[in-house]
Amino acid sequence: MIDNLYREWKAADPASARLLRDLWFDAEHYTVAAADQNFDSTEHFIVAGCDLYAGEPWVEERAAAIHLRLDPDERTCHARMAHTLTYGWAGHWLVRRGADPDALGRYRPLPADPYRLGVGVYDYQAEGLQTAGDYWCTRPGDARTRTIEDRIRRSGDRYQILAQRTAYPEHVTEGQREAHYVLLQDSHPRAAERRFVVQLETVDRLRALYTLDEGGFRSEREAQEWADRINPRRIAPLPATDPSTGLPAVPRHPASSTAPAAFRPPPTAGRFTR
Known part of the structure; x- marks a missing residue:
């Protein structure tokens, strides 16, 4: 979805215009991990991995949170994005903007060819990640x-x-x-x-x-x-x-090494007689 917004929707403000243009140019560098949307699909919340800065010192850019608000009548899109260190913190940013935390916890399965090298060229299941x-x-x-x-x-x-x-x-x-x-x-x-x-x-x-x-x-x-x-x-x-x-964490108290003595009633001083 993020790669066609620039062509199909008009930006609602200058910040949205810059972001939509960047997403259009760099769409192949973002891999959607989890997403949520409202009931009429006018608001979208996207957690994505970003490979634009792989191997660079600014590691806080490796995950992205993208929030899109669409106005179908005006064909406009309000867009904002935050880069974070982890998927969890990307989800936090989106939940604070209205996303369902349960939806963002349902991760999409990885594609069979995550590196886009062609079927049969790279056996993802056997090799894991390249790095x-x-x-x-x-x-x-x-x-x-x-x-x-x-x-x-x-x-x-x-x-x-x-x-x-x-x-x-x-x-x-x-x-x-x-x-x-x-x-x-x-x-x-x-x-x-x-x-x-x-x-x-x-x-x-x-x-x-x-x-x-x-x-x-x-x-x-x-x-x-x-x-x-x-x-x-x-x-x-x-x-x-x-x-x-x-x-x-609540400390665990060690179990007693000896079992408590069985209860015995105290001895009587003498038998009651009439």
């Missing part, structure tokens, strides 16, 4: 990742993004993996003891999947120091959070 940097060809790898993403999409103004950077590039793992992190400040009242959150997203080239992990810290300095020490060969464990709430 770990091909984020637009990935999907969530496990239930925990999907749960954290769902919370991100619905989080409103709960989080403030403080930093987002490459944790390690693919060349240090011989092209097998790469990872990026987002450092957040959490305003949830129950997060007072662990206000600063690191979300680490890792792309696995061979499986064409990404996984998301998360941990809470007491200070921004502690969180940033943990992120600065990320080593692809040995990543320190994150202070656990509940994936559905993002709050510190």
